[in-house]
Amino acid sequence: MEIEVEIRDDYEHEDKNLLYTPVNIPGSGVDDVIFAEQFEGCACSGTCVNANCGCIRGGTPFYYSCCGLADPDIPPNLIYECHVNCQCDSKCPNRLVQKGPHVGLSLMDAGPKGIGLWCKVDLPKGAFVCEYAGEVIGAEEARQRYAKQKNLGLRNYIFALREHFGKDTLPVLTYIDPSCIGNIGRYINHSCDPNLLIVPVRTDTFVPKICLFTRRNIAAYTELTFDYGGGAEPIQGVPDGWSEGTICRCMASVCRGFLPFDYSLG
Numbered sequence: 001m002e003i004e005v006e007i008r009d010d011y012e013h014e015d016k017n018l019l020y021t022p023v024n025i026p027g028s029g030v031d032d033v034i035f036a037e038q039f040e041g042c043a044c045s046g047t048c049v050n051a052n053c054g055c056i057r058g059g060t061p062f063y064y065s066c067c068g069l070a071d072p073d074i075p076p077n078l079i080y081e082c083h084v085n086c087q088c089d090s091k092c093p094n095r096l097v098q099k100g101p102h103v104g105l106s107l108m109d110a111g112p113k114g115i116g117l118w119c120k121v122d123l124p125k126g127a128f129v130c131e132y133a134g135e136v137i138g139a140e141e142a143r144q145r146y147a148k149q150k151n152l153g154l155r156n157y158i159f160a161l162r163e164h165f166g167k168d169t170l171p172v173l174t175y176i177d178p179s180c181i182g183n184i185g186r187y188i189n190h191s192c193d194p195n196l197l198i199v200p201v202r203t204d205t206f207v208p209k210i211c212l213f214t215r216r217n218i219a220a221y222t223e224l225t226f227d228y229g230g231g232a233e234p235i236q237g238v239p240d241g242w243s244e245g246t247i248c249r250c251m252a253s254v255c256r257g258f259l260p261f262d263y264s265l266g
């Protein structure tokens with residue numbers, strides 16, 4: 001029996017030239033197979049109990065508490081949620097990001113940074129805010145799109161997620177581009193002292209979802225930010241080659257001066 005969990009995402013773009021997608025979709029330069037190859041589900045009945053659930057797969061035991069909050073102080077390893085092929089029910093605590101973004105997210109004027117995102121309600125530490133969803137594209141496509149938008153003086157929305165799957169292995173990069181097709185996450189600006197944390201989460205396939213959780217309690221109407229260099233493998237400072245020279249306007253006392261940039265795009 002397949003357990004379908006409804007994604008609740010009522011957001012949309014004000015700019016009618018943009019297409020809204022609540023989840024990642026395959027774009028140019030990636031093999032559709034990675035979206036089609038699904039994990040086997042767990043055989044738990046009702047709600048899952050950590051130790052026996054097949055969805056842990058050697059990754060982090062369930063990252064979420066029973067009240068739907070993550071623990072941002074624990075560095076997560078690989079996170080696999082229960083999914084459509086699992087036997088557990090839709091109330092299983094290991095189903096969180098797949099249910100969609102937090103309610104009350106809203107666009108704001110972020111001055112020289114352009115549009116930004118805030119939430120109309122207080123957010124507790126560990127709350128899931130939203131995914132940074134868009135087209136999943138290949139490395140060469142990402143470089144070409146980046147070069148084109150740079151020539152046109154456009155903002156950059158392409159995010160390069162770096163993950164290591166073992167000691168001494170090369171990082172695996174996943175490029176997400178919500179420039180034209182994306183979700184509400186595309187409006188989140190960078191800060192060198194961010195209040196959100198990036199956590200890659202997988203549900204039914206190996207394609208990671210870039211998920212944003214609160215690092216601390218956040219009062220309503222505070223701008224939501226993440227560190228553009230702080231993926232699963234955070235950049236410390238801005239090493240040579242990791243800045244494209246865009247001045248950072250985050251205003252944090254610890255501001256590094258420039259927006260972080262993944263050199264693989266350059």
Ligand SMILES: C[S@@+](CC[C@H](N)C(=O)[O-])C[C@H]1O[C@@H](n2cnc3c(N)ncnc32)[C@H](O)[C@@H]1O
Nearest residue numbers: 113114115155156157187188189190248249250
């Ligand atoms: C993912 S978009 C964020 C949404 C964007 N502000 C908008 O108006 O649609 C990333 C772009 O926002 C701007 N931006 C984000 N954070 C910034 C910061 N701390 N300082 C300056 N510009 C920033 C840059 O133009 C960057 O390329």
